Amino acid sequence: LHLYCLQVPIPKVPTIIVAALSIPDNLTAAKLFEYSQEILMGLLAQKVCVASYAADGSTVEQAIQTLIQEGATRTEEIRIKHPADDGTVHHDIVVPIYYFGSQPIAILQDPKHLLKTFCNNVFSGAQVPILPNHPILCSDIRAMAMSDSPIYKRDVVNVNRQDNNAATRLFSGATLKWLLSHCPELRGLIIFLFICGEMIDAYQSCTLSIDERVQMILRAQFFFEFWEKFIKVGGYSKAKHFISPQCANIVKILISGFLQLVVIYCIYGGKYALLPWLLCTEAVEHVFGMCQQIVKDFTMHDFHLVVPKLFLKLREAFFQAHTSDGKAHASGYSHTHTNFCDINLGALSSFPTNDQLNEASARAYSEAQLIFAYLGLTPKQLCGSVMRLPTIASWYADEDPEDKSDSDTDSVLNTNKDNDPTNYQVLIDKADCQLPQLNDKAITEAFSDDASHISTVLTSIGKSLAKSLPPVNVNERANAFELDAAVDLSELVRLRFLHQTKHAASGICTIGTAVDPSSTSVLSKPLSKCQKILREFTQIIKKQEDQGVGTGLENSPNPTSKNGNSVNAAAALKANATKQLLRRRKIFKEAGLPEPVWDACINSINCLHTAEFDAAGYGFAVSSNKNLGLILFLTIYSKGGGNHGKHGWVKHVASITAASNIVIQVYQHHFGTKF
DSSP, X not given: OEEEEEOOSSTTOOOEEEEEEOOOTTOOHHHHHHHHHHHHHHHHHTTOOOOEEEEOSOHHHHHHHHHHHHTOSEEEEEEEOOOOOSSSOOOOEEEEEEEETTEEXXXXXXXXXXXXXXXXXXXXXXXXXXXTTEEOOHHHHHHHHTTTOSSOGGGTTTOOTTOHHHHHHHTSHHHHHHHHHHOTTOHHHHHHHHHHHHHHHHHHOSSOOHHHHHHHHHHHHHHHHHHHHHHHHXXXXXXXXXXXXXXXXXXXXXXXXXXXXXXXXXXXTTOSOXXXXXXXXXXXXXXXXXXXXXXXXXXXXXXXXXXXXXXXXXXXXXXXXXXXXXXXXXXXXXOOTTOOTTOOTTGGGOOOOHHHHHHHHHHHHHHHHHHHHHTTOOHHHXXXXXXXXXXXXXXXXXXXXXXXXXXXXXXXXXXXXXXXXXGHHHHHHHHHHHOOOOOHHHHHHHHHHHHHHHHHHHHHHHHHHHHHSOOOXXXXXXXXXXXXXXXXXXXXXXXXXXXXXXXXXXXXXXXXOOOOTTOOOOOOOOOOHHHHHHHHHHHHHHHHOSSOSSSGGGGSSOTTSOOHHHHHHHHHHHHHHHHHHHHHHHHHHHTTOOHHHHTTTOSSSSOEEOTTSTTOOEEEEEOTTSOEEEEEEEEEEEEOSSTTOOEEEESEESSGGGOSEEEEEEEEOOBTTBO
């Protein structure tokens, strides 16, 4: 089902279902673009001022948005000056405005979808994001979930990758505060959560002014710009150690899209308030969720039948401001776009001028610089600022050109006259006839005299030049944020609590967790005897259910038990690891490597652990240039069996080939037993 909805960005106005298409799974982006184009042009023909077109982050939907941009009648560009001062060339920030006839339209993605994509990038072992000196590891978040942190264990263990609440809790102010209190050494994770959380709340918050939102968006723009450059300069694989290409593309679309919205609303004279949380795909997901409440596994025929009831339920949700439970976990989609508490329409109707945009850009760039320097690398070090030496002309700047005598000028003119290219061959012939025949001894003496004379001349010239040269102006400062320095990041925590939504503030786990005083959350009360009995009865009833509500897997008597597919996938994973190990042993044996290297001395008795378990996690490795290094195993990922197996964190592996990705820190050999 491909659904098109229209959302009027005004409080308490319900979502309007425009069109619903029954499509196959293999429908191409070009065909879907034809449907989208027809609906978009039809709305514009009916004088509906469409301000934005939003879609989820799938590859097909991104391709459709690209086709829509290419089909624009004309494109105008708004430029924001890049405030960089690192000595390198930076292009202005270009905000394209796509016109369809006389109507400008912004291209957007869904911020909540991006937040879940950020989480999945960290939880998946397909890539390991690395910031300067600090990798972002799933094991660190897992350890946080196992303690008295604001996130639930279910947010990390067997996580539902579509769980909005789990992603919101991870990027909340309470989580950032807990990390700074308990794990301040995890600088990479702290900064990642702050930057990404602020970027999403630039869309989701109901209270922030437009100027604040622009600054938060541009701060993310510059941070990801620094990060991408660090990956390139550091020689890391962008596919392995940056966010995924799909995630990076969504980030660019969201940043550009918000700036497009600001410009488009300014085009209309700032008469309307900009409510960015209403301009995303959450309304479409809300419609799907309501359909599933009515019919669990609905068909296209069911959808047509429930449309009248959907209109009523949508009106009820908006008028009564229904929102999802923020504390729910493993619950999938969570909808908050109908909540308009504490909305500030005045602040949302005040738009920045071009000068204010440039000022916000300068503030955002300065903040991104300080944040990246906190990770151990300043932007000037990253860009490799060039040392500029004085020119040769400056050596003789004190001399007066009028003091030169006429005789010097005459000698130069005479020399130029004698050095006529037509006389070169004659001069060479004369010189060749006059050269004496030298033996080996005479040649050695001549070279010795020449070397002594050249050395004397160069020494005297070097001393005189050293005295005349002005001091080199190298404006390089040492990094003020050394790893052992105490840096107060309470301002970051304050900003997160100030900018986050009420849904994020009330959705954290508060059992054994210190809650921010400004939060209205209440500590959970212990269960009474009656509640415990009711829970036990509920568990018994669930186990005795004969049939599930839905179809497919949910129709089985006990859908939570391990089925044949999971058992077969585990067996396939073990068989594949054994096959790869035999292949590895054969190759290493033919290469003449010692036998302990064949399986890296890893087996079911001596498993490969990370450093956090049983004081293990160290080993030796030989690099491609044949240098020995001591390695520390930071985390291990293993890919599940089957055709679509996913990478996931594991505590240990019993075979070196069972690991899909191993994150290590290498210590180079210094001397003796020192690394």
